[in-house]
Amino acid sequence: MSSQTAVLQALIEPVVAGLGYELVGIEYLAQGRRSVLRIYIDSPNGISLEDCETVSHQVSGVLDVEDPIRGEYSLEVSSPGMDRPLFTVAHFQRFIGQMAQVRTKLPIDARRKFKGVIVAVAADEVTLNVEGKDYRLAMELIDKANLIPEFKAIGGGSNDE
16 A cells, blocks of 8 residues: 555545445545545445445545645545455455456566456465466555456246246
8 A cells, every 4th residue: 555545544534434334445546637536435234325425525524624635636435336346355355255356566477467266365465266276466466456246147047938
């Protein structure tokens, strides 16, 4: 986590928790005049548009007072969605056995993109099984990770009767 992201998380997490939501994670994409601060929130009952508006309003107030970001930026508040981002060891632990897509900061075995099943999680690394081969990925090398939604067919799937 960059120092900018750590500062933002320290400001935002108490606000989100105080409103009764879980802060899943944040992404700060510094892109000159089009920077984006994306906040992912969750709750046991799911997230509605009104929940996002409430969090956006409260976080905006704190960010306006503290002013941790130079220049203009867009604030986005969202649920994690079906392709839920994975930010922490606890996130990976929670989804052991599910498919994930991971991009690393540096190549591991000449690749940076991994798509496989989360098979194990330790204090500082995640093991993904990619096409039958296990890759141990250090958390500090993970740049971005998301679950891959799995859709299951409902019913018999046949129109022949």
